[in-house]
Every structure is written in C-alpha cells, then in structure tokens.
Amino acid sequence: MSLGPLMIGLSGTSLEDREREWLASPLVGGVILFARNFSGRRQLERLVEEIQAIRSPPLLVGVDQEGGRVQRFGRPFSRLPPARAFGRLYDEHPSMAERSTQTVAWLMAAELRAVGVDLSFAPVVDLDSGVADVIGDRALHASHEVVSRLALRVNAGLRDAGMVATAKHFPTHAGARSDSHNALAVDHRDHEALCDDLVPYRRLINAGLHSIMVGHVIFPELDPLPASLSPWWIETQLRGELRYSGAVISDDMGMAGASVAGGLVERVRKSLDAGCDLVLVCNELDQIPALLAKLDGYVNPSGQLRLMRLRGADSPSWDELRASSAWQEARAVLDVMN
Template sequence: MTVDRRVDQLVHTVLQPGFAGLQEPPRWLADAVGRGLGGVVYFSHNIGDVETTAALSRQLHDLGDVLIATDEEGGIVSRLGARSGSPHVGAAMLGRVDDVDATRAVGTAIGADLRASGIDIDLAPVVDVNSNPSNPVIGVRSFGATPQLVARHAIAYAEGLQSTGVAATAKHFPGHGDTAVDSHVGLPRVDAPIELLRERELAPFAAAVRAGVRAVMTAHVILPALDPSRPATISAPVLSMLRDELGFDGVIMTDALDMGAIRDTIGLGEGCVQALLAGADLLGLGNPVLGATSPDKDLQVFTEARTALVRAIDEGRLPVERLEEAADRIDALRRWRQSRSADLPMIDRSADLSVARRSLATRGSIQIAPKPLQILDIRRQRNVAAGALPALTVQAVLDTAPGSSVTSAFVLPDAVEGHADDSEFALRAGLPSAGVVVTGSPGHDAAEDEQLRAALAVSPNALVLVLGYATGTEELFGARNVVWTFGDSVPTAAAVTHLLQ
C-alpha cells in the first residue's frame, strides 16, 4: 500500500507506542521517530537509573520531536520507582491529609524527577472520584470520594508538575471511579444519570481544564447516559463534551488501546481508527512486554495500529483533516514543552514524609516489641496499572524487628510488570500464625478476606497493616490492632517505622 509522505507523517504523529528496550530504542522506533512519531510511553522495563533513563531519552529526542510519557502517580503506580519503590506518596494520602500546598510540593518534586530522566509528560494526576469502594483499579490512586476534594488536589498536583515543564494528564475521562470492573481486563459501566455525572465525575475534570492541564486521558468505560454502546475512548458524544462543554483544547490521549476493554471487543487497530473518529488526538498503544509471545511484539503492535489507520484513510473512513487537527494539538504540546524554562522551581523534598506521617490511621496497640516476628502477607490482588505489589512497608516492619520473617499467603506471578488475572494466584499450604498480618484493600477480594479472618482467629492480637483502600472496612473482621497507610511508598515505610518504634 503506497502512502503519501504527508499522510505517513500524520499517521506517525498520532501514535504513542510502548517498546522493548532499556538503553537504546529499537531500529523500528528510531525510524518511526524520524518520520514524525508523536510520542512514546515508558513502562518499568524501559526505566533504569536516572543516568540510564536520561540517556535513552536523549537518544529519542535527538532522533526527532517525540514526546516521552510515563505513569508516575506516586504511591503504588510509579514507573521510576518500579523496582525500588516510589519516593513520593500517592493520591489517597494526599487527599486524606487535604493540604493543597503539600500536594503542589509533591507534584513539583515528581516533575523534577521526571525532568531529570528526560520525560516530557506525566500520565497523572488521577482525577477519578473513588465513589465505589469496590473499585478494583482506582482505590488509593484517587484523591478521594468527593468531587470537591479530588478537584482541589488535582489542580495543585497539575500546577506542581507543570511548573517544572512536565505536562500533566488528567485521567481517566469522564471518570473511572464508580466502576467495579478493571478496564485492563473487561469493559466497565457507570450507570449514573447525566445530572450525577456532571456533579460527580465531570466536575474535577472541568476544574483541571480551567487550571490549564495540558492533556486529558480517556477511559475505556461505558456511560449509558452519554453513549449506551461505546466506551468513552471511542465515543464522539463523550469526547465532544470534553471539547464543547468543558472547553478543553489540549491533547486528548487514549488510555492503552491494548487493554481488554478495547482489544477483546473491537481490536486494537479498529480501536485506533474509532478513537480518532471520536475526537482523540494521541493513541496510546500500551505495553508490548505484557503477554508478549515474540521478541518483536512492540513492532507488531505498532504495525497493526499504523496499518489500520492507513487503510481507514485509503477507504475514506478516516478523513485526513481529522489527523491534521490532532497533529496540530500535538504540535502545540511540543511547542509548550520547548518553551518551558530550563530553571526548576524550588523543590521541597520534605513534603512526602510529612504527608505520609499525617495520613496514617491507627486503632488499638500498635507498638511491636524489638524481637523476631512472624509476618504474614495475605495480599493477592494487583492490576496492570499498579504493577507488582510494593513491599516497602513490609520490609520496614522486618527492619524494625531484627530476625523477623515474612510469608506470602499467595504465590504471585514472578513479574515486575502488572498482572490483572487472579487465576495464577495460588494459596500456599500450612500458613503460620503471625504477629503482623499485611493486607491490601479488605472487602475487595474474597480469598484475601478469608485469609484475614483465619489469621485473626488464630492470633486475635496480631497487628493488621492495611496498605490499600480502607473505606467501609473499619470493623475489619474484629481486628483489635490496626494501622491504615492508604498506599505504599518509601515515605510510607519511613512513617510506619517511626510509628512502630
């Protein structure tokens, strides 16, 4: 299929692939950047130390005007901290403390870290209102359960990020908070009337838009009040609300189009076409390492997307004018990045630890004797967004009581990247009684809850350490001694260590 040079450039401009590589871009990616590629996304397998990541970024930027993005929310979703843990607290801790100056300081510090690694766009903040306690994918990634709380912290976080020259991305439009399905593996719905959607889901996005957020990411979620059959990413009625009602004229980027909500329904290639037709500008192709069956999976995914767009243009289904409009917005974001001052604002590195300490909640006796303990980690759930379960706070408890040991109740898949399928999470036999029981988000996973009940039946005075979302579980199956952290991070671990001593 012969492709006009201008059309080829436009098609490349609207694509944002992931790729396999840590120290240099693969040949196909270097070629794509030279042909006008709009963006790339770093996942944890692309991230080394600061020097290694910055060197990779320099290579990509030298090849062309490509925008480098990554998910750096702080807390449990941290690509820069995927192996050693995030040095920044997550949104739930920030919302719980409700100090917008602290949130702005944390956003600024995250922006400085991203700048040091040569990254242009943060796929944060999460602007979803976590109104459904059963939500399996948002939870502690949200600032809270009310639109007012989420709005003020989303604004502060975005202001901090963008003060460093890193673009903020409000996600997941028009709201993934009131869902009980993870869009990585299924197609969620938000069955709420339009009045409630405007008051709850849309209000924080409207606030972020008014505050000047440079990008908005779509959600693969169906909202029947707006469109009864298509998820927001491929729905013109939903995305037109973002443009026309909220007045957003920046870059609309899609959540990863290799997620189950798109891949397992209309397919990635057709998802690319329909997302552009709906009004999206930059097409996130997702993580080519997850589920890879061949070493060139990244090239296969990119080729599938590019081919689908070229074919749709050739067939007259996708107007070239739609790509030109998208490319203009991407070019505007490129110019914004280039115009930002090389000077960073003052960075307050103390805000994270302060927030971590203030966000902790406790019940009963939380002191542990400085003697060996048996720690039982009963966490099972994790999702592709969060990746592998952090163990920072668990390690902090181990360090507090020298000679202690930890047993994981479930055998977890051995992968740094995330995993959303629970079928491989097998329960170990012969679990010991424990002085400390570590749980994630009680009430979200029946198997994990059963293990908590069983552990407390044997050791009713055990200290229960809750590292996840805790709303609605205050009773906690009769646990007498509890610490709630509302997430996990390096400062969380330090705060718990200080608390237990």
C-alpha cells in the same frame, strides 16, 4: 515533521532497530515508558536522548509516575505516596494538604524534566467512591470539591516544574467495578448522577488544562461505546459542553475495555475518528508495523498543534536540581508524607 497520533511503548532499556524505524514514522508522536524501560537514571537519560534525536521536533516522552503503586521509575527518583495520602491529610489539615500536594507534584515533575521526560500522566481525578479497585488509593478523595482543590494544586506544581498536567480518566472510572485493563468496564449511572465526577474537569479546564486522558469505561445509559471510542463523550461533551480545547489522549488501546471495537487497528481508528489526538499503544509491539501501514496518510492538523503544547519546558539538569534548595525543601515535605 509534525507529531503523529500514536504514542507507543518500547521493549527494553535501549532502542531496537525496528523501534527506530517506527519512531521515524510521521504517524508516531511519542513514546510511553514503563518499568521495563528503566534500569537507572543515566540509562534513562540515554534512552530519552536516543528517542528525541530521531526526529525534529522531538517526539514526546511520557510515563505514569503518579506515586504509590503506579510509579514506573524507582531510585534515584523520589518515592512518591499514593494520591489518597494527600486527601487524608486534607481531612486533618486542609491548607497543609494543598501546599504539600503542590510541592510533591513539583518534585515529581522536576525530576522527570531533569532527564528529559515531557509528561507524567497525572493527576487521577476519579472520585474515591470505593467501587473501582483499579482506582483505589490512586484517587485523591471522595469529595469532588476536595479532588478539585488538590488537582488544581497538582496542576500548579507540574506547571512550575515545566510540565503540563494530564487529568484522567475522563469522564470517570470511579463507578465501574471491573478493571478496564482486563475486562469491559461498565458504569450504569445517568448523566445527572455523573455531575460530581465531572466537577474536577470543569475546574481544571477553567484553569487552562492542556491534556486529558479518556478512559475505556462504557456508560450504557448515555452511549453504547467506551468513552475513548465515543464521539458523544469526546466531541459533544468534552469539546462542546465542557468547552475543552486541549489535547485528548486515549488510554492504552491494548486494554480489554476497548475490545468492543475489534482488533487493535480498528480500535485505534475508532478512537481517532471519535476525536482523540493521541492514542496509546503500550504493549502490542508486534502489531505496530500493521498499524502504521493501515494508518498511512492519516493527518490531524489541529491535533498536531495541540500535541506540540504538551512538550516540557527547559529545566535544570539532574545534578543542578538535586543541588537546589527547592529540591531539598520538597524532599523534606515528602519525608513528612512518607
């Protein structure tokens, strides 16, 4: 069975019977985990094993483990600094910042791979414009050049740990004051004014980026729809202008920023029609049965191939990782950052 176009949330720390039924559907391609799904490392390992035992090939398992205020798994996972810490270090010691960024990215990914998690949706490549509070210290820097350099280091660190990077939130959330989680987010800039925001994507795509998350921001000077629902942004700009050939993942379709398309089913269908390969449905769990029924028969063969490339590579066990000199050296770097 191939991977389907939905990545869904779960309610707790183990699978419910209804969730097992959902995950067996060919429309589901993965699971996104949150703090509500985590009570400890061994519990998490069991949950991931449960998820991956349902299907062959196994479903993808993802999480937002950026660091700072967006880190879903706590101890014994390493506590990671916000992305802005690396940008500030760059202002004082550029070469040290680049090395530290790659090392800490490796550490984050290596710990996740040790418990079977395929993806951490990082890095955030929105510029630190000071406009979007929801981004804030999740951004690496205000300069597109510095963001590009550090994001490439994140990409390299994740790759070394057996994980692909997911750059977000395409094309940018940096110029929208409203938080797309709970309101329509609008950026009134024209295409020329967005050139700097797109530079990190160009650099990462040229480096072989496998995954991009599209945000729900509306750019009314360019298209009336949020980017996550827009064929112009996904097909014309991302696939065409930027020549991107990897997987396109939507941000959570339960967010208010996507509400212009109607209810959840309409939002998901619109996002898929616009060119997304994988659509996130994180919290509206009671609507999953209706969504599966309405999308019955949907197939995107090209998208399925792109999603297969997101699977994490083989990795050491948790105990093997913690005993390694690489992990200990990375923790030493992290201690300096913290």
